[in-house]
Each structure stands twice: as C-alpha cells, then as structure tokens.
Amino acid sequence: MPPPDTPGTSAVPCRVSIVIKALNEEKRIVAAVESALAAVRRVGGEVVLADSCSSDRTVALASAYPIRIVQLARADERCCGVGPQLGYQHSAGEFVYILDGDMEMLPGFLPEALAFMQAHPEVAGVGGQVVEMNTSSLEYVARVERGLGHMQAGQVDRLDMGGLYRRAAVEQAGYFSDRNLHSYEEFDLAMRLHARGWKLWRLALDSVRHHGHDAPPYQLLMRRWRSRYICGLGEVLRAAWGESHLGLVLTKVRELRLYVAVLGWWLVLVAVLGVPMPWTLRMLAFAGIAAAPVVLMAWRKRSARKAVFSVVSWCFNAAGLVRGLLTPQRPARAAIDSIEIRNTL
Incomplete structure (x- = not known):
C-alpha cells in the first residue's frame, strides 16, 4: 500500500482517477464500473474500487474488469468518510472523481469538467447535475422540498453527490475525506478547500445517474442511528475545532x-x-x-x-x-x- 502522500505507483502520468466507493452494491456495481471505464476512456485515466468489506458479490463482479480494487483491512472502520480516502490513497490521477456504487457516470461530463478546470485554475472541484432515478424516495422528496442551492448550477459552497477534484488542491487541504466521518464528508472537504482560497463549481450538465436506496421513514432514522450516519455533523465540528475552517x-x-x-x-x-x-x-x-x-x-x-x-x-x-x-x-x-x-x- 503506498503511503497517503504518494499517490499511486504508476510511472505513467494519469489524467483522471474515478474512485468508486462501495459497500454491498452487487445490484449496481457492474453498471457503475462500466460507466466509469467508458468515461475515463475518453480522457485517459484509471478506475479504483474502494470496497468497505462488502459481504455480497460486489468485489467478485468488479474483478471481471480492468480496474484496481482495494478493500478496508478492518470492517469496523466502515463509514462514509473512509471510502473516498481509501480510494484516493490508492489513486494516481491529477484529477479525482468520487462515484458512489449506486451511481453511473454519464458520457460527456468529464471532458467538459476538465476543460472548465483548465480555464479556471482557482477552481478546486467541479460537479454536475444529478439525475435521480428513484424520485419517490424520502431522500429525493426532502431534497426537492429544501431546494438546496448547492445542487444548482454556478458557484457553490460544496459538491454533494460527487465531483471532480484537483489533486493539488486536495493536497493543500491535507487529505481527501476524513476517515472519521459517518456523513458530511463532502461538506468537510469543501470547507477545508474554501479556507485555503479555492472555489467549487457545479455545471449545468448531467454528470451521474443516482439510483439510491430507500426505506420507510422511521426505519431509515433507526438505521442511520445504528450506522452513526446521523452523527456526521457533530464529527465534523469536532474535527474542525481549532482549525482554520471552523468559522466556515x-x-x-x-x-x-x-x-x-x-x-x-x-x-x-x-x-x-x-x-x-x-x-x-x-x-x-x-x-x-x-x-x-x-x-x-x-x-x-x-x-x-x-x-x-x-x-x-x-x-x-x-x-x-x-x-x-x-x-x-x-x-x-x-x-x-x-x-x-x-x-x-
């Protein structure tokens, strides 16, 4: 395993790394991997699967493809923040895209995002529009009702649901995602980047299809309590205490x-x-x-x-x-x- 400050091991320059973070995604992982491979084929790069000790056929199915696969050594470290950092730790790309295992990359986004970042060197990360496939889910309905500004096109304060990041900016921010966080990992990265003067942008271009998971509302709350997902905001505050981005x-x-x-x-x-x-x-x-x-x-x-x-x-x-x-x-x-x-x- 390469140390965290030495991305990848390849002597060949790598333009884009797509990191797929997954846990028990056997139903969607093939579509995610195939879409990621098609996306990097157009711009040059690699696909890295960061698996959080899946107990289903996620890894077996992904192994049929020419990608790098890494897995947590300890299942008790599972959380939302550890997957992206694990994949980043094993990636080599000048730019890194984080893709959930229940998502599919859409053709055309990466070339546009790379061109935008080339033209705007002050931008650390670029996202696109998320095409929700499960429009009846509680998460989707709640997001629509809140009318979140950072999901709209233009300059945004965070890139929820994935984005393409400049490795040089991430290195300045210290690390990609905080391994301790059970949620709010994209927000935490965004605040560390903003504190160092970087900007984030969302294009008016579809970037991914998101299938998502659903459950009855109260069952979902209990699941999030047991998984500690609901603790993410407190964890972000604790991590930011005494740091330059606490005010943000x-x-x-x-x-x-x-x-x-x-x-x-x-x-x-x-x-x-x-x-x-x-x-x-x-x-x-x-x-x-x-x-x-x-x-x-x-x-x-x-x-x-x-x-x-x-x-x-x-x-x-x-x-x-x-x-x-x-x-x-x-x-x-x-x-x-x-x-x-x-x-x-």
Whole structure:
C-alpha cells in the first residue's frame, strides 16, 4: 500500500482517477464500473474500487474488469468518510472523481469538467447535475422540498453527490475525506478547500445517474442511528475545532442552528418540570411546549404526519450531533489499513 502522500505507483502520468466507493452494491456495481471505464476512456485515466468489506458479490463482479480494487483491512472502520480516502490513497490521477456504487457516470461530463478546470485554475472541484432515478424516495422528496442551492448550477459552497477534484488542491487541504466521518464528508472537504482560497463549481450538465436506496421513514432514522450516519455533523465540528475552517463550518450548516435549538427546547422541557407550580399546570405547560413545534410544522407542511416525522427527525439529529461531538477520532491524515485485491498495473 503506498503511503497517503504518494499517490499511486504508476510511472505513467494519469489524467483522471474515478474512485468508486462501495459497500454491498452487487445490484449496481457492474453498471457503475462500466460507466466509469467508458468515461475515463475518453480522457485517459484509471478506475479504483474502494470496497468497505462488502459481504455480497460486489468485489467478485468488479474483478471481471480492468480496474484496481482495494478493500478496508478492518470492517469496523466502515463509514462514509473512509471510502473516498481509501480510494484516493490508492489513486494516481491529477484529477479525482468520487462515484458512489449506486451511481453511473454519464458520457460527456468529464471532458467538459476538465476543460472548465483548465480555464479556471482557482477552481478546486467541479460537479454536475444529478439525475435521480428513484424520485419517490424520502431522500429525493426532502431534497426537492429544501431546494438546496448547492445542487444548482454556478458557484457553490460544496459538491454533494460527487465531483471532480484537483489533486493539488486536495493536497493543500491535507487529505481527501476524513476517515472519521459517518456523513458530511463532502461538506468537510469543501470547507477545508474554501479556507485555503479555492472555489467549487457545479455545471449545468448531467454528470451521474443516482439510483439510491430507500426505506420507510422511521426505519431509515433507526438505521442511520445504528450506522452513526446521523452523527456526521457533530464529527465534523469536532474535527474542525481549532482549525482554520471552523468559522466556515459554524456558519455554512443551516441545520446546525436547528439542532442547537432542539437541544435548547429539550432543556426548556426539563426546566419546566422543576418549576414550583401545581402539578396540573406544570403538565399543561410541558405538553404545550412539547406540542408547539409539531403544531407549527403541521401548519407549514399542511400535514400532521409530515410534521410529526420532521420533529422526530430533528430529535434524532440533535442527539446525533451530541454523540458525534463526544466521539474520539483517529488522526485524519493517517494511512488507512487496506488490502489490494486487484492491481491493473
């Protein structure tokens, strides 16, 4: 395994590395690999599969193709941040694209993105438009309702859902993705890049098809609690503490203020229980304060069901924020222990 500051091992210059991060993606991995190979064929480069110890046929299916395959040495290190960094650690490209295992690269994006970055040397990363295939999923509906500005064309503050990055910029930022993060890994990279003066851009051009995963809303919340996905924001804050990008993290995450407000709401509810007043009045005050957010959201969303889910989701995320803040972290710059399963060189 090459050390993290020595990308790849090839003596031949590599233009683009597409890193596919995957965990149990046997249904989609063939389409992801074939689309990535077709994409690099047009611009020159390599495809690296970074597998997080899949227990299905993901690696076996991918092994039929001329790509590099690396895998985590320890399954207990699985998280959203470790896959991209593992792939980056084994890549050689001057530019690096991160592709999820349930995505497919679309033809035409990489040449346009490379041309844009060549013309704009101040830009560290370029994304495109994400074509969602599962438009009924909770994630998709919530994203549409929020109307996220960073998913629109133009200069953006982050590149969620993948992007093409300039290796020189990533090296300045210290590392590609923080191995400790269970979510918010693209946001963390973006803040470290912005703190060093780099810009990010999203083109008005389709870049990937995303199939995504879905589950019933409350089941999804429980899954994210168990997987620690919901702890990502707290982990980002902990990692940024004392660093140059802390101010950006505190001001750029709109939901952070919401989750802090939820924690304040909990404190008020606890305080009400200790107020010296008749028990009946105390319970009425508690019930009124507890119900207020649900009533407000029901009015805004015109749906009691959506309102209850929103408030429950806030509570899970607020608890995850605290959990992430309190979780010890490994050094983000340390090399990730891995096994090289297949090397095309």
